[in-house]
Amino acid sequence: MHTPKRVVQLTTVHHPYDPRIYHKECKSLQKAGFDVTLIAQSGDQDSNTDKPIKHIPLKKYKSRLKRMTVGAFAAYKEAKKLNADVYHFHDPELLPIAWLLKNKNNVVIYDIHEDYITSILQKDYMSMPIRKMFATVYRLMERFFARNFELCLAEKYYKDIYPTGTCVLNYPTVNAKFLNSKRETPAENKVLYTGNVSIVRGAMFHARIPVIDEEIEMHFVGKCPSDLAEKMYEAAGDKKANLKIEGIDQFIEKEVIEDRYLQTNWLAGIALFPPTEHYMKKELTKFFEYMNAGLPIICSNFPVWEKFMETYQCGIAVDPYDDEAIKKAISYLKNNPEEAKRMGENGKRAVAEELNWYTEEQKLISWYHELLDLEKKSMQEEGIGD
Numbered sequence: 001m002h003t004p005k006r007v008v009q010l011t012t013v014h015h016p017y018d019p020r021i022y023h024k025e026c027k028s029l030q031k032a033g034f035d036v037t038l039i040a041q042s043g044d045q046d047s048n049t050d051k052p053i054k055h056i057p058l059k060k061y062k063s064r065l066k067r068m069t070v071g072a073f074a075a076y077k078e079a080k081k082l083n084a085d086v087y088h089f090h091d092p093e094l095l096p097i098a099w100l101l102k103n104k105n106n107v108v109i110y111d112i113h114e115d116y117i118t119s120i121l122q123k124d125y126m127s128m129p130i131r132k133m134f135a136t137v138y139r140l141m142e143r144f145f146a147r148n149f150e151l152c153l154a155e156k157y158y159k160d161i162y163p164t165g166t167c168v169l170n171y172p173t174v175n176a177k178f179l180n181s182k183r184e185t186p187a188e189n190k191v192l193y194t195g196n197v198s199i200v201r202g203a204m205f206h207a208r209i210p211v212i213d214e215e216i217e218m219h220f221v222g223k224c225p226s227d228l229a230e231k232m233y234e235a236a237g238d239k240k241a242n243l244k245i246e247g248i249d250q251f252i253e254k255e256v257i258e259d260r261y262l263q264t265n266w267l268a269g270i271a272l273f274p275p276t277e278h279y280m281k282k283e284l285t286k287f288f289e290y291m292n293a294g295l296p297i298i299c300s301n302f303p304v305w306e307k308f309m310e311t312y313q314c315g316i317a318v319d320p321y322d323d324e325a326i327k328k329a330i331s332y333l334k335n336n337p338e339e340a341k342r343m344g345e346n347g348k349r350a351v352a353e354e355l356n357w358y359t360e361e362q363k364l365i366s367w368y369h370e371l372l373d374l375e376k377k378s379m380q381e382e383g384i385g386d
Contacts, residue, residue, distance in 0.1 A: 004035040005372060008079050010089040010098075012071045015251045016040040016055055020113070020154065020170050021090055023254050026053045028361040029368065034086075039078050041071075043251075068093040076100060085372060088152070092116055092138065095145040102148050107371045111152040113170075115161065116142075118278045122200070150371060152364075157281045168364045170285045172292045173357040175258055183294050183344050185337035187267040190217045191330070192295065194257050194269070195286055197224035197232075197247070200279070202300075205272040205320050207232035210242035212323045213330050218270070219244045221260045223251050261293035267333055267340070269295040272320040275302065283308055288355050290315075291347030296340045298329050314347035 007029055014021055016038060030036045030053060042057035056078050061067040076097035079087060088109040089098045095110070102108045120135040151165035159167060197203050197220055209218040224232075226249050233240040246252065246260075269290030273279050280302040287308065290297050297315025299305050306317040316332065318325040333340040 004033055005085040005368075006035045006037070006082060007086045007088060007368075008037050008039060008082050008084040010039045010075050010079055010087065010094055011091055012041065012058060012067055012075055012093060013091040014040065016043050016057070017051070017251075017253055019254045021111075022051075022053060024170075024173065024357050024361070025088070025111075025168075025364065028357075028364060032365045032368075034368070037082060037084075039075050072097050086368065092142070095141060098149065099145040108149045109152050109371075110146055110149045111154065112158055112162065112165065113154050115155075115158060115278050115281070117161075118276075122276050122278065155282045166363075166367055168360050168367070170288075171355050171357050171360050172285070172288045172351060174352055175292060177258070177262060178293050178348065179352060181262060181294065183341050184265050185341050186334070187265045187337065187340060189215045189334070190219060190264055190266055191268045191270050191298070192260070192264075192266045192290075193218070193220050193222070193271070194260070194289060195222040197222050197228065197245070199228070200274065200276055202271065202273040202320065203228055203232055204235055205274065206270055207235040207243060208323070209270070209326070209330075210236050210239035212327050214239060214242075215334075216267075216330060217242045217244060219246070219260075219264075219266075221246045221252055221257050223247045223249070225249060257289075258293075261295070266295055267330070268298045268315070269293070271297065271299040271305075272318075272326065273300050273302075274320060275300070280304065287314075288351055291344075291355070292351045294344040294348040296333055296343035297347070298326070298333075312346055312350045314343050314350065 009021055009026055011018070011021060016022060022038065026036050026038055037054045037056060039056045040058060041060050058071055058074055061071050072093055075094065079101055084106060086107045086109065087098060087101050088111060090111045090113060098108050098110065117135050117139060120138060121131050123131055151162050153159060153162060153165040153167045154170045156167060156169065159165060191209065193206050206218055206220070209216055224245050224247050229245050229248050232245070233243060236243045269286070271284055271286050281304060283304065287297060291314055297309065299309065299315060299317055300320045301317040309315045309317045316329040318329050
């Protein structure tokens, strides 16, 4: 009887039901016949006993240092017990324990979600010399530990940094409910932002939208720190009643976010980010999710983003610092409902036909089989196993 290959997905940073890790990679690998276990922090409410993937919960730590040390070691102990064929990990802080898990009988995959060097250099709460020092230390640490790892890249441009990596892009799963939904015209005077809320993801630009256009309600659905929420309400001033934040200090699950897309006839999906080297280079996962739901997009006019909007004819790119340009884009969608509907349909079609997880799922599964076949051949050549 064939024994399924055992896969362990590890994260100490991400939520256990993270869309990429849980809903895409874990579910796809399980569907393909792998025995999948997730090692991650416990969920916010630990009420998801009906989830189909085995989950070994880790203790949560408020201290980042404890999470990176005690938490990482706890993940290592649990992972070691499972003696997996593949260890697939998602956080830089797990590089040392992944190195300890690697042996001649298994495959270890480092899933790179971000351009971490650029991210470190952008942390403005540290002085530039400190940032450069941390970036250098990280680069050296990564090179040392990752020599025998396979690299899984979530974004196209990461290939410039990791030329030997394999791209498994973070495209959305096509939601049948979205495909069957029809956009009504005209839309309501409500715009939507989904996902984690932060300064570098445009929180303060988005908070001012009700000030820029007093008819508009700005809705957020995603985890938002309470101290940031207060700053956002302050930025909205006497229009703060038109700022709706769902997810203050609370993770919002994928299923809930998808329901919110369908509950309101949104005018647009918003992604007005400040210019940072990391985001200016990448195609936002958020774009694909808005397109999947049939929403036209209003986003920052970074060259890569502007080109994306032009290619798929699915939105409007504007200067995030130009209030008049933002107001003009909102007014255009309000005053041209058929054009807004066409943008939404263009985006939905692009996701259904091209920019979807199904294509990436096939790459992931084929890659796993290829890696395991190579590992088996290597073991046979060395006289290990059968």
